[in-house]
Amino acid sequence: MRHCAVVILICLITIPAFAQSKYTLSGYVKDSLSGESLIGATIAVNGQGKSITSNQYGFYSITLPEGDYNIFVSFAGYQPVQMALTLNRNIAFNFPLLQQGMLESVVVSSRRRDGNVQNAQMGKIDLSMNQVKAVPVLLGEVDLLKTLQLMPGVRNAGEGNTGLYVRGGGPDQNLILLDDAIVYNTGHLFGFFSIFNADAIKNISLIKGGMPAQYGGRLSSVLDIAMKEGNMKKLEVEGGIGAIASRLSIQGPIKKDKASFIISARRTYIDLLIKPFIGKSNAFYGSGYYFYDVNMKVNYKFSEKDRLYLSGYFGRDVFDFRNSRRSFNARIPWGNSTATLRWNHVFNRKLFANTTLVYNDYAFSFGAAQNDFSIKLSSGIRDLNGKVDIDFYPAPRHKLRFGGLYTYHRFTPNILSGNQGSTVFEPNNESKKYALESGIYIQDDWELSEKIKVHMGLRYTGFTQVGPYKIFQRDADGNKLDSTVYGRGSAVKTYGGLEPRFTIRYALNDATSLKAAVTRNNQYIHLVSNAGSTLPTDLWVPSTYRVKPQQSWLYAAGIFKNFKDNTYETSLELYYKSMDNQIEYQEGYTPSLKDPEETFTFGKGWSYGTELFVNKTKGKLTGWVGYTLSWTWRKFAGLNEGERYPAKYDRRHDMSVVAMYEFNEKWKISGVFVYGTGNATTLPERFYVIGGVLTQEYSKVNQYRLDAYHRADISATLTPRKKPGQRWEQNWVFSIYNVYSRLNPYFIYFDQEGSPYDGSLKVEARQVSLFPIIPAVTWNFKF
Template sequence: MQKLLTLTLLCFTGMHILTAQSSPLDKSITMEPGTYTIEQVLKDISAASDFSFSYSPDQVPLDQRVRIADTEQTVAQVLTSIFKDTNIDYRARGNVVILKKKPGPKANRITLSGKVTDQNSGEPLIGAYVKVADRPYGAVTNPYGFYSLTIPAGDYGLWYSYLGYQSATYRLSLKKDTRLNVELADSLMTLEDVTVTSDPQKNILNPQLGVNNLESQTFSNIAYLFGEVDIISGIRLLPGVSTVGEGASGFNVRGGGIDQNLILLDEAPVYNSAHYFGLFSIFNPDVVKDVKLYKSSLPANYGGAVASVFDVRQKEGNNKKFRLKGGVGIPAVRLTAEGPLIKDRSSFLVGFRSTFVDLSSFTFNDGTLENSEAGFEDFNAKVNYSLNEKNTLYLSAYLGRDEIAMDDGENLQWGNSSATLRWNRILNQRLFANFTGVFSRYDFRVKQLAGGSPLEIAAKISDYHLKADYYYYLSPRHQLDFGGSIVWHDFEPGRYTWNNRTTELDQEQALEASLYVSDEFTLNPKTTLQLGLRYSAFFNVGPGEVFLYQSQLPITTNTIIDTVQYHNLELIKQYHNLEPRISLVHTLNATSSLKFTYNRSAQYTHLMSNTTTSMLTDLWKLSDSYLKPQIGNQIALGYFRNFDQNKIESSVELFYRRVNNVVDFKDGADLALNPAIETELLQGEGRAYGMELFVRKKAGRLTGWVGYTLSRSERRIKGRFPQETINSGSYYPSNYDRTHDFKWINSYQISKRWNLSANFVFSTGRPVTLPDGRYEFEGTIVPDFSSRNQQRVSNYHRLDLSAQLLGKNKKKKRWQGSLTFAIYNVYFHKNVFDYKFEQVPGDPYETRIVESSLIGNAIPSITYNFEF
């Protein structure tokens, strides 16, 4: 803060006060015409009158010379004339005249804006850093590669950088608003020659906490099951992220359920991210450009999930030259083509992935899938077109399908499809807008025999989104984001056809609307605050039937007292929520900072699954008269510290999250095709807390990270009646509670051609419910369970290795091949997958518990990848 000086000068000659009036500004003074400095004029006025000036000497150009023409003028006239070429404003308060800089837009500020892209492919770089040398100014590119920086006019050194790329520097004399599009060159292929600089303290300066940003290259340096690069398997290796086991779909973030993550593929929500029961995920690694996981700080433009947002962006397509990329692995073949359609205006990308062998033949090889065939396919496409410098259109689409066919005619199919149309518009140098329309669908179909005839069961959920997002670079200290969205949810929970007769469960429909505003505000050079507010509204509408239940009794099918019919679009139930989002960073010095975050978010869609992991037939349900939205509140505190010129990043984060209305199910709940599903639902409270340690080395021959999480995840279901209560209403560990979770991921570049990777993971076994009693029903021994999740399976640990051999890099050869050899579960550890409680054949009273593992030995694989 600048100190205000008050100068009071009393006597001076050559000036007389002629009339005495109320305001000092109305007084007339006489001055000799001539040239004076501003300081002299002020001194003269003060000396000739009984008032003083108050100003900050470094704001007022005291040495500037001004001409005084008339001899007799009012003070106001003198001041107006002497300050006419400056941005100084004057104002009287009592006997003091205050001189201040004019508020509002400053005439001498300019805006520097543009796009940062990859030099080879023209892909926008998300989160690239723009820094002004020796000044506290900086900007980060948004998800479309756009940046904007408003700074005083002047000569500057500018530094553009992005992880894994060579940084670029410019010396510019900025006099007016300037557009500067910058291309950065990938430095991965030239590791030997160039020192790769990591982002300048981005992790230190960014107010967000609990955000992991991984580039697609990071994923390819990890060893995977069957060698298939998999984004979700990669994400599970981060601290705070876990899974209940191999063969489980999705992932758990900070003790949250898999349905508490919002998974976005080019802004389209993905309701089931699993291929083949979760051993693989729906993301073709060759088309993925950038992956961001928000575990704690949740920007206000995201909503609808209480645990995390997982934002996957597909590549835009190379706009410089035609490229082919692909590979052959054990489970799948991949081929991606990209290239320019119209030079510098339009480019495309098409990706295809398919299993070419029957997956069941080498996975569940115990005979259960012996006569079945299983496989999956993915199709990705993206095209963009620049209408002009300021308007660009993007269209992207995804289509994925899984199928399992069994020899007895049973057939299962499921998959996601989505399409995103985006219009990026640069409204002016500082205002950037993005309008998006999204369609997303998940559906499954099961065919089987029932009563001697084929039965087909099908269900689907569809979402239609319209969004507008604005990024307003108000000033170097303020970045304002605002916008809104409307989502139409259309869920068809079940339709079954038997003997040409079709029966359907009631469709569910809802409108979800939101508005948000967020300001990233630099309080002072050390402190940045991100303040956001999101308002969400949810309207469940007809047509539909809602059962009414006796209020004093448990909700069961026997306590239905009435049914209310709703017409098409008639309002059934509405919910409104305000969701504040706060993130704060305080830098301690150039290499360390403290961060704090608080966020609240509301979730209106819920996965109806009472299994430890979700199955493909588990459907999502919308909040309605009985199913209340889940509300999550999280606070987190973090300390971030970089070492060795920012090559090593480290952090400690503490978090506490509480979720109201988590969904659980009554004992023995039947969820499939149940028209009165509320009779099986329970809602309670979830809480999770813990500490995450993370050390990541981003540059050099050895890269990778070590993560450790100490945490607890619990829930409490305390209903009005014993049958609406779990574990007598006390807290119990959730299915995905892991006390200790350790991950060690690294990659070592031995030479230009050889790269070695190793991952080791260890975690406390997941909670499990073991029988604490038994009884008989006719000849059947029935296990009995008193309380949920009180025991644990044994600890999980595993080591995976992989080696990557790049083909010889000849300058003229465009074909670049590589081989990846991988071994999953190197030391044959039999991690417990499940327990079975069963009767021993031949003895009516003997029972046993059988522990089994999905993967009991080391699984080697070889994958060939190429780029052309």
Template sequence: MQKMQAEGGIGLIASRFSIQGPIKKDKASFILSARRTYIDALTKPFIPKSSQFSGSGYYFYDLNAKMNYTFSEKDRLYISGYFGRDVFDFVNGRQSLDVNIPWGNATGTIRWNHVFNRKLFSNTTLVYNDYNFNFTAAQNNFEVGLSSGIRDWTVKQDYDFYPYANHKIKFGGQYTFHRFTPSVVSGRQDSIEFNPQNAQVKFAREYALYVQDDWEVSPKFQVNMGLRFSGFTQVGPYKIYDKDINGNRTDSLEFAKGNSVKTYAGLEPRLTLRYSIDENTSVKGSVTRNMQYIHLVSNAGTTLPTDIWVPSTYRVKPQVSWLYAAGLFKNFKNNMYETSLEVYYKGMQNQIEYEEGYTPTTLEDTENFFTFGKGWSYGSELFINKLRGRLTGWIGYTLSWTWRRFPNLNEGLKYPAKYDRRHDLSIVGIYNLNDRWKLSANFVYGTGNATTLPQRFYLIGGILSQEYSRINAYRLPAYHRLDVSAVYTPVRNQKRKWKTEWVFSIYNLYSRQNPYFIYFDQEGNPVNGDLKVQAKKVSIFPIIPSVTWNFKF
């Protein structure tokens, strides 16, 4: 990096800016960048204060910083940091309902790259990561909150070794110390607050060693084979309670800080074979075993985004999966078109769900309400990409099924997973009209998430109760939208050191109201016999036209 450079964009819904340049000539350089959307500010003028949705909105921002320093031809240091946050607010004034969902991530990385010789390279990396998620819903005089987070400290050592022209070997290892806050539930009813200060924080050590080889057996036949050994140890402080059939605590087992509670470990082999039938056609097959020690747990009884991450523990085993895949790849018209068709099957053990009827509580560890089963998914993926010509773009389509079966859920019958998506379609087209104008369009379609909704409502002692369907028996409406844009690049004045372009875009051209979550709206009074309960969907982004000025100098 020899000179300072800056670029950015100023638009109606988002702005960005980055600057990069030398710190010390031929030795050190830096990059700083920032982004911020202000859809919340843009939509406020269109939501009257008298509207029941006044105060609703969404925005995100992030900051990036990178620096590198060259000590010698063989040693270089990289330092980077990231901080990002999303915030979603939904307000229904008529129902006195207020939902606030902020979540975000912060990371810091230091990487040392060393060249031993022309055949051996290494990267030594230190990583800090902090993820947190918060959810708060308030209605009338009642409020409930859910928070979750993961904090990690990681050290990695990776090597790239090229012993021969037809072998590319990678090997190394890593160690991570995890700090989990899986689920902290708080609540308030009138002046009474439930805000636990003793939420159970969980700790674990994760470690792995790996080796893999990209082997070009012949010009037509390539093999990628690897083996990874991974392990995960839960450590104290941790307390386990034994219970009788009525759920009463009868005994406990306590582990001191740093003491091992439970260890899981296993081998994760992988093998990929690729054969070139001719210069335009190839086939590929692969098999992979994976052990996952950190789990995403969804509550089937709500469409709200309340998924949490939990670790493997004394009670919770790691998820184990086998993935089998095969594909056909073919290029046409002198590589103008790339096409591929792949099929896959994935079997999963030790899947996690909440027990039926689970309600968040401040008094119990969340894992006490888990139940375990298995899952499987299968499908096919089609991809077509046009690389050259005035019109370029691609079409991607996935047809898939994802199932779960738990002995203690849904009467032991299989049901679709929350994120089972039968159809997933993406179409992108880019047309170069001339040297100044470029037009593009992007269409996406996806089957709605599976969810569990009440089948009927009834009153018991004046209290509204509900009876739920089978697990994930309903679907949210399909997600789809069309985005279009036109980019205008003025003829550049060669005497100027900067260049610009204008981007005219419309997000969600036909203003599809894609649901983010569903809530139930109540009208009337049960005492008068005119109570009505209706499902209402909450959408985030309507049609959003925008103009952005991009610059670089």
């Protein structure tokens, strides 16, 4: 019945309202110099009030009545173009766009940049890599996640951390995709730097409200990141040498205008810098830490209708600890591996299909050895995924997308093995779990009139925990009595549900619109953390017979208005989000080797707030101001005596100011100021001495606040002028992180002095701060 309904819907909206002849203009929008496809470019028809955006592969299609038209094409960071045409037949045309500042002789139109007002989508943030690279960052390492944290509704996990907390949601509630592959851990150096190498990234889109039906499996947001495809025209080499890491990227044609490649690598050299200062007599000689990552992509265009992409990412953090005096060694590697194979096929001018196969793996390992004793602890998650997405352009005012996916999950939470001499400890595999996840969806961008545009979709998802698996029955003391055994592939527990999505835009005039959205989401996998930020030791666990899927409803409304010919973009959004089946560890939790599910407690959460955004897009001075006023609550029967409490990442006030100024062709400066209410935290309120041992009595959950967080950063970029005929390009980036050296709180601990036996015991709270003022220099090159 569901398939019949889809067919009927397609048939109804393709019935022409008039007998007038209609023709289709279709093709791709590309970078004119590299041949890279441009995602989300706007193709608008002058005088018709009609526009469409290019899809994730730069493809567009628009059907119009026979006649004469002016077509305007625009994309952020590129010079817009205008083309006059007579549409009396189907036309295939690829629009080449030129980056701003490349040539002054190009004839451009005055097409307004008003997608934030005209599109029905709410809560969407598109960032160009030029914006990301202009923002000053810690130790000069360009970081797209830290740039997103400067947007309203998006906050960080703490000092220097790349974790994203979107509209009251946790870090596991963000669907983070790199070329369609899910990324489960986004941080290097325990979360202080993201795994995304800016030199390898082409496009960044964050959707924090009104999530389209094509995305699912998370409650809060979608971060869709596309890697560069490789220059189709010429060989390019670029890179940089920074304070703690260096980068190198090579891209170019395998066969000009037919196939291309890109390889991008990055590695830190913290271990190499400190090695000369640790002598061989030092107990820690040979210890060290480093991370590296590699992005690779190749693509081949078989014809104008078929194109194949193969991309991958591999990254690792490696921490070694060696103590020669105690004969103790430890090695802790963790990281992500992904591989994506995609096939684009254009069936006709109105039908575009993409078929994707994805492999992704996140693994954490801890290995230690002392004398003849060794131990190893492993955890992680591995997926195999296949999906099909189809774009269908049936009529001038409709853009349909529909498709489906199927994923096989393998979860490995805490598998322990080891040996003592000749005695071998066998792994305890009881906690290893398997699951199947599936989904189908249909969505439609429908322009009802010049004033009303809707985006509506429906998604159905299913999730089944499968064997091999054992469910143990236990006595009151937790001892195993009996078990139920499920064979390989046998269903243990199944969940599923419908997820409606609806967004509407009402245009008050060309520069002002009102929008509202409601979305339902189910989330079947969960990150359970005992810390305030995402660490490699955090566990990904599936929904099981014991753990129910998370569910949410999000309601949002806002007004969007542009001023001075779209020089200033402004928006004011309100939202309310409810979240069921939230997961935390039980009160008094301590790590153990039993199944983590046995230590969970379940509750609910809700968040609400308002977000103000003012963005200046033109002129020598550009930048934005973002402000969020919000509340985030949690309530668990097994925590805080069943009373509600603010979530750790609840932040009443959150403000970011970002400014970029171009003095001339040589010098550009940028600055950032951030302010946020301090994190909620739980602290001891009373101390007792019992039997000579200092005992603490803690407050209610998150009853206290750390001091407010604020910081200012600045950077200046020097780009030497190129000599005539010179291919070599370079620039120097000078940055200062935390200009006035604000000692922001990272956490509070209590120090004790004296003795409880003579009454001299003193307990004093002390604050730990991480980063004072930090200058950095980075040299970037390209040829």
